[in-house]
Amino acid sequence: MSWDFRKPGTRICVCYNTTNDQALAVWRGSKVPSVQQLTTQFECGRNCAMCLPYFATLLREYQLGKWPQDKATAADPNWFGARHG
Numbered sequence: 001m002s003w004d005f006r007k008p009g010t011r012i013c014v015c016y017n018t019t020n021d022q023a024l025a026v027w028r029g030s031k032v033p034s035v036q037q038l039t040t041q042f043e044c045g046r047n048c049a050m051c052l053p054y055f056a057t058l059l060r061e062y063q064l065g066k067w068p069q070d071k072a073t074a075a076d077p078n079w080f081g082a083r084h085g
């Protein structure tokens with residue numbers, strides 16, 4: 001299975017062991033959510049900074065209401081195997 005940075009609980013910042021769940025908790029508790037908050041709180045981005053584009057994408061989708069998706073609306077990867085009739 002491939003790495004899915006949108007999947008809840010996935011570690012996004014390898015250098016500082018920070019998951020997207022941790023980011024989400026910070027953003028949900030903030031009136032002005034930002035990636036900078038993750039740098040301040042968890043150090044994300046202070047080493048290789050490879051995590052920052054992923055956090056930026058998640059934040060944008062979070063602000064648009066597109067992430068996280070609940071299970072009822074999330075795409076089911078197994079639908080190709082569904083049988084009809």
Ligand code: FES
Nearest residue numbers: 013014015045051
């Ligand atoms: S992965 Fe976040 S600073 Fe390296």
